[in-house]
Each structure stands twice: as structure tokens, then as C-alpha cells.
Amino acid sequence: xxxxxVFKRAFNDGLDLLSRLADGGELPSENVLRERLNVSxxxxxxxxxxxxxxxxxxxxxxxxxxxxxxxxxxxxxxSDAETVPRSAxxxxxxxxxxxxxxxxxxxxxxxxxxxxxxxxxxxxxxxFLNRFQRFGLIEKRPNAGWVxxxxxxxxxxxxxxxxxxxxxxSARAFATLPSDSPLWERMRAIRxxxxxxxxEVDRRFHDFSDLDSRFHRLINAAAPNRFIDSFYDxxxxxxxxxxxxxxxxxRQRNEVALRExxxxxxALFSRDIAAVRRACKVHLxxxxxxxxxSTSGDAASxxx
Amino acid sequence: xxxxxVFKRAFNDGLDLLSRLADGGELPSENVLRERLNVSxxxxxxxxxxxxxxxxxxxxxxxxxxxxxxxxxxxxxxSDAETVPRSAxxxxxxxxxxxxxxxxxxxxxxxxxxxxxxxxxxxxxxxFLNRFQRFGLIEKRPNAGWVxxxxxxxxxxxxxxxxxxxxxxSARAFATLPSDSPLWERMRAIRxxxxxxxxEVDRRFHDFSDLDSRFHRLINAAAPNRFIDSFYDxxxxxxxxxxxxxxxxxRQRNEVALRExxxxxxALFSRDIAAVRRACKVHLxxxxxxxxxSTSGDAASxxx
DNA sequence: AAACTGTTTTTTATCGATTAAAAAGACAGT
DNA sequence: ACTGTCTTTTTAATCGATAAAAAACAGTTT
Numbered sequence: 001x002x003x004x005x006v007f008k009r010a011f012n013d014g015l016d017l018l019s020r021l022a023d024g025g026e027l028p029s030e031n032v033l034r035e036r037l038n039v040s041x042x043x044x045x046x047x048x049x050x051x052x053x054x055x056x057x058x059x060x061x062x063x064x065x066x067x068x069x070x071x072x073x074x075x076x077x078x079s080d081a082e083t084v085p086r087s088a089x090x091x092x093x094x095x096x097x098x099x100x101x102x103x104x105x106x107x108x109x110x111x112x113x114x115x116x117x118x119x120x121x122x123x124x125x126x127x128f129l130n131r132f133q134r135f136g137l138i139e140k141r142p143n144a145g146w147v148x149x150x151x152x153x154x155x156x157x158x159x160x161x162x163x164x165x166x167x168x169x170s171a172r173a174f175a176t177l178p179s180d181s182p183l184w185e186r187m188r189a190i191r192x193x194x195x196x197x198x199x200e201v202d203r204r205f206h207d208f209s210d211l212d213s214r215f216h217r218l219i220n221a222a223a224p225n226r227f228i229d230s231f232y233d234x235x236x237x238x239x240x241x242x243x244x245x246x247x248x249x250x251r252q253r254n255e256v257a258l259r260e261x262x263x264x265x266x267a268l269f270s271r272d273i274a275a276v277r278r279a280c281k282v283h284l285x286x287x288x289x290x291x292x293x294s295t296s297g298d299a300a301s302x303x304x
Numbered sequence: 305x306x307x308x309x310v311f312k313r314a315f316n317d318g319l320d321l322l323s324r325l326a327d328g329g330e331l332p333s334e335n336v337l338r339e340r341l342n343v344s345x346x347x348x349x350x351x352x353x354x355x356x357x358x359x360x361x362x363x364x365x366x367x368x369x370x371x372x373x374x375x376x377x378x379x380x381x382x383s384d385a386e387t388v389p390r391s392a393x394x395x396x397x398x399x400x401x402x403x404x405x406x407x408x409x410x411x412x413x414x415x416x417x418x419x420x421x422x423x424x425x426x427x428x429x430x431x432f433l434n435r436f437q438r439f440g441l442i443e444k445r446p447n448a449g450w451v452x453x454x455x456x457x458x459x460x461x462x463x464x465x466x467x468x469x470x471x472x473x474s475a476r477a478f479a480t481l482p483s484d485s486p487l488w489e490r491m492r493a494i495r496x497x498x499x500x501x502x503x504e505v506d507r508r509f510h511d512f513s514d515l516d517s518r519f520h521r522l523i524n525a526a527a528p529n530r531f532i533d534s535f536y537d538x539x540x541x542x543x544x545x546x547x548x549x550x551x552x553x554x555r556q557r558n559e560v561a562l563r564e565x566x567x568x569x570x571a572l573f574s575r576d577i578a579a580v581r582r583a584c585k586v587h588l589x590x591x592x593x594x595x596x597x598s599t600s601g602d603a604a605s606x607x608x
Numbered sequence: 609a610a611a612c613t614g615t616t617t618t619t620t621a622t623c624g625a626t627t628a629a630a631a632a633g634a635c636a637g638t
Numbered sequence: 639a640c641t642g643t644c645t646t647t648t649t650a651a652t653c654g655a656t657a658a659a660a661a662a663c664a665g666t667t668t
Contacts, residue, residue, distance in 0.1 A: 001650085001651060001652065002649070002650040002651050002652090003650075003651070029640080029641065029642090030641075030642075031640080031641080041642095045642090045643095062641070062642055062643095063641095085650090086650075086651065087650090120651095120652095121651065121652045121653075122652095122653095123650095123651070123652070123653090124650095124651070124652085127651095143658080143659055143660065144659080144660060144661085145660095
């Protein structure tokens with residue numbers, strides 16, 4: 001059976017929306033809600049019906065009104081876990097399994113075994129593995145399952161070789177953007193976010209991961225290329241789990257990266273290509289070193 | 305039910321192998337055959353049983369002998385179509401459908417509809433679409449199927465932007481390879497193949513596609529990177545179907561490309577980086593122009 | 609003990625059917 | 639044109655079945 005995570009997330013978001021309306025106020029139309037909650041009208045109606053049944057919303061010939069904001073606030077939201085789609089659950093469990101228990105390169109991955117271990121259907125596992133293949137961490141041997149390639153220093157080096165090529169190319173494109181490009185404004189805004197985060201870095205350093213991804217994607221936006229975007233999905237993915245996993249010096253590392261970003265942005269604003277290249281290089285190098293440090297490398301595989 | 309294409313291919317290959325043995329000669333052991341035919345021992349045994357049943361092979365306490373080479377030669381092979389695995393069949397049919405009938409960007413792709421149209425199970429279609437996603441020609445909208453992005457000039461341009469970056473990088477690495485690297489020898493051999501093909505280009509120009517792929521993969525081998533290899537899969541894939549599809553000036557185009565390859569190789573042998581870059585650029589530019597010409601571009605999407 | 613062959617167990621590929629969720633479409637009333 | 643109601647289609651997810659193929663196990667023979 002299909003999971004109803006879409007409904008549950010829409011229900012939670014709808015509750016937030018409701019709590020911002022005054023008692024007796026009329027709700028937006030279904031189509032407007034559809035737009036706001038990012039779901040189909042069918043799902044919107046299901047959510048509204050639920051609200052109505054709980055006495056939070058009343059209906060007078062078709063039109064809907066907030067009956068009781070207090071009532072709405074008393075409705076319990078679905079837990080975060082319940083709003084995660086199956087595909088994301090599989091991903092989460094697999095990455096945990098991979099990074100914690102079983103980091104040996106060459107390990108065979110067994111679909112049935114994973115399905116039993118995680119308690120999901122084999123089809124879900126299979127679909128995940130197929131999509132995950134492109135990240136370069138597993139390989140398929142036809143008729144004989146999958147092999148884990150290992151989160152090794154080689155992997156990190158190859159990843160960063162490409163990343164540097166792409167980033168230099170995009171940074172150059174960004175620096176030569178016409179001064180009336182709206183991207184400059186967005187860059188200025190994101191620079192502000194960096195400064196704000198830096199001021200509260202002791203408390204909010206966890207927020208860096210998301211900011212990092214947005215910053216680099218903004219740079220890529222200067223000259224869009226679907227293959228670069230798609231490669232950046234890999235980077236984001238790896239970093240997402242790397243951040244979850246490697247907590248060592250996290251605050252310190254993120255602070256350094258924040259400052260590097262700011263230097264990088266200032267170089268972009270100066271439009272001095274050589275300076276951009278320098279600042280970019282500094283940042284990518286330290287990011288690479290950090291990542292390599294947390295790979296499962298022995299001396300032999302590191303040399304090469 | 306699983307297809308038995310593995311068995312059928314092994315059967316055909318086994319027949320070839322058998323025909324090279326003299327009457328009465330002993331067959332290699334199951335394990336040796338396993339190695340040669342690239343299948344499991346289970347499949348080897350199935351093939352041998354079939355040979356035995358057909359009277360081509362006899363068995364005397366466990367050991368197997370050629371009973372009659374003539375008998376073996378009379379056995380009919382399975383047709384090529386029967387040895388193609390389901391995944392490749394789906395790919396083939398989908399590409400035909402995409403390139404011929406339905407090239408409009410933005411077209412919705414319906415799993416059930418494709419399954420019915422092709423006569424395959426939905427799971428096979430689904431699996432293909434998931435794998436095919438990374439080629440950048442389709443995109444998934446959660447809970448709402450897939451959209452075809454169009455084989456447009458933009459696609460070709462973005463593809464070639466990356467291709468040029470990667471190829472320059474690999475060509476440079478190749479040119480700086482130590483002179484005792486075995487890759488030089490392989491390059492010399494492939495140069496020979498180019499000359500041979502050029503001599504018979506009128507008759508054999510279809511063979512260029514395969515040679516092209518091997519040539520560029522050899523260059524990438526100078527400094528292996530899994531992400532570049534994986535990107536080259538996309539190039540190969542696109543070209544494979546492009547060659548099948550666009551027959552216009554095929555002989556002429558391939559002859560030009562062959563000469564460009566040879567110039568490119570000679571530049572590599574000279575180890576003059578600037579010359580390598582030049583020759584590489586010439587070749588990639590003409591390849592790009594050819595590809596763009598066959599995309600489904602209108603003026604609007606071409607401008608940008 | 610290495611190298612076989614024979615036998616049994618596991619795993620993979622593929623199909624078909626089922627269920628609920630979610631989206632999309634049709635249509636009447638204002 | 640818009641909203642609400644009702645209907646149809648499509649997707650996500652699971653299950654079970656079946657044959658193919660691989661892998662593991664168990665003896666034999668040299």
C-alpha cells in the first residue's frame with residue numbers, strides 16, 4: 001500500500017496555516033490551499049475534512065470558516081517520522097547501515113537481506129539501489145547483486161577533482177555576470193545569512209550544511225547545466241550524510257568554511273578572476289581534506 | 305518469470321567453442337567453461353546437458369567428449385533477438401518510441417501506458433526509467449510520473465560543455481604519461497585500427513561508432529575517474545542511438561571523424577600540449593555540430 | 609589438497625495482481 | 639471564470655509466484 005506521508009505532511013502544514021487565522025475567518029479556497037501546501041486538491045480536501053471532523057473548521061454551504069483556533073491548536077500533529085516517504089526512509093536506513101556497520105569495500109549487498117533487515121519490501125530496496133548507483137558507491141553485477149565500492153579516499157579524490165573543475169567554471173561564469181543580473185542580489189542576501197550565522201555560530205552551527213548547499217547551487221545558477229546540477233546532487237548527498245556522521249570538530253570546521261565562503265563571495269564581488277580562483281581553491285581544498293579525513297582509507301588505497 | 309537470455313547466449317557461444325574442437329576430443333572442465341562463457345557453472349551444465357541431449361556431446365563417467373562436430377554444426381543457434389536481456393529490450397523500445405514518435409519536450413510519460421504499449425511488466429519500465437533518469441532526458445515529478453525533457457539543442461550544448469572539460473583534462477593527462485606506460489602501445493594499436501577502417505571506409509563505416517567509443521575511453525584511462533567514466537556512459541548511449549537514427553551523410557561524417565581522431569592521436573604522440581588541445585577541440589567541435597543538427601530544436605529553444 | 613562433478617540452497621529477474629494515496633479530469637451551479 | 643462535487647486515472651508500495659542463474663555445499667578422484 002502507498003504511504004500517506006503526503007497527506008500527513010499536508011495536514012501538519014495545514015495546521016500551521018490555520019493557527020495563523022483568526023476565529024471565524026474564512027479559509028482560502030481549495031485551489032489556493034493546493035498551491036500553498038504543494039499537493040493536489042484531492043489531498044487538500046482530505047485534510048480539510050479531517051479538520052472539520054475534529055471541530056476546528058466549520059462549513060456553511062460550501063464555504064469554510066475557522067470554528068475554533070484553540071481547537072486547532074489542540075490537534076496533535078503527525079510526528080516527523082510519519083511524514084517521510086518510503087524512498088527517503090530506505091535511503092536513511094541504508095546510509096546508516098553503510099556508514100556504521102559495514103564500511104568494507106567489496107562487501108556484497110543482498111537485496112533480500114536488506115529488505116528483511118529494514119522491514120521494507122524488496123522492490124523498495126531495489127529501486128533505491130538502482131537510483132543510488134549513480135553516486136558511485138555501489139556497483140551492479142548482473143544476476144548477482146550489488147557490491148559496495150567503499151567510501152574511500154579514492155572516492156573523495158575523484159569526487160573533488162570533478163567538483164573543482166565544475167566550481168571553477170561556474171565561479172568564472174558568475175564573476176563575469178552583467179551587473180544587473182538578479183543573481184548578484186541573491187548573492188548579497190546569502191552573504192548576509194553567512195554573517196548572521198557566523199555571529200551565532202556556537203549555537204547554530206548545524207545550519208551550515210543547508211546554507212553550504214544553497215551557496216554552491218547559487219554559483220552554479222550563473223550558467224545552468226543539467227549535468228553539473230545533477231553532479232551537485234551527489235555532493236549534497238554525500239555531505240548531508242557526512243555532516244550527520246562526522247561530528248568531530250564540527251563547530252570549528254563550519255566556522256572556517258563560513259569564513260572561506262565570505263572570502264570567496266568577496267572575490268566574486270571584486271570580479272577579479274584570479275582572486276576568485278584563489279579563494280575558490282582555498283575553500284575546496286579544505287573541504288576536500290575534511291572529507292578525506294573521514295573516509296575509510298588505509299595507506300595502501302591512499303597512495304596510488 | 306526471469307528471461308533465459310543468459311542461457312541462450314551461453315548456448316550460442318558454447319556451440320562456437322565446440323566447433324573448434326576435433327571429434328572425440330575432451331571438453332574443458334565445467335569450471336574452465338564457466339570462465340570462458342562468463343556464466344555460472346549452473347548455466348554451463350544446462351548448456352552441456354542440452355548438447356548431450358542433441359547428441360553432439362557424449363559423457364563417460366563424468367568426463368565429456370565431442371561426439372560429433374557435424375552434429376554440433378547442425379544445431380541451430382538462438383537468434384540474436386533472443387539473447388538480449390529484458391533491460392536492454394526496454395531501453396531499445398523506449399529510445400525508438402522517444403526518437404521517432406514522440407519527440408516533444410514536456411510530454412508526460414506514463415508507466416502503465418508504456419508497459420502496455422511495449423508488452424512488458426510495469427516493474428521493468430519503472431526500473432528502466434529510474435536508471436535512465438541520470439541521462440538528463442527525463443525528469444521525475446513525485447507522485448505525478450515522468451516528463452520527457454526533449455532531445456534539444458540545449459541538451460546537446462550542455463552535454464558537450466562537460467564533455468570538452470573532461471576530454472581536455474584526460475588528453476592532457478595522457479600526453480604527460482611516462483613513455484613506458486602500456487597505454488601508448490594500446491593507442492598505437494587503435495591508431496592502426498583507424499587506418500584500417502579508413503582504407504575500407506566505404507564498406508565498413510558502420511564500425512566507426514564502436515571504435516569511437518573505445519578511443520575516447522582509452523584516453524580517459526590515462527587518469528581514471530569513476531564520475532568521468534560514468535559521464536562517458538551517457539555520451540556513448542546518446543551516440544549509439546544517434547548513429548542508429550541519423551543516417552544522413554553517415555559515411556562522410558565518419559570519415560571526417562576518423563581523420564580527426566588520427567590528427568588527435570598524432571598530437572598526443574608529439575606530447576605537445578597546445579597541439580593536443582587544438583586537435584581535440586577541432587574534433588569535439590565537429591562532433592557537437594553534428595549532434596546539434598539532429599536535435600529537435602526550434603529557433604526559440606536554440607537562442608537562449 | 610587441488611580439481612572435479614553432483615546436489616541443494618539462495619538470490620535475482622520478471623510478472624501479475626492488489627490496495628490505498630494522490631493527482632487529474634469532468635461537470636454543474638453560481 | 640471559479641468553486642465545489644463527483645469520477646476516473648495514475649502512482650506508490652507491497653505481496654506472492656515462478657523460473658533462471660548464481661552460489662554454496664558435499665562428496666570423489668587423482
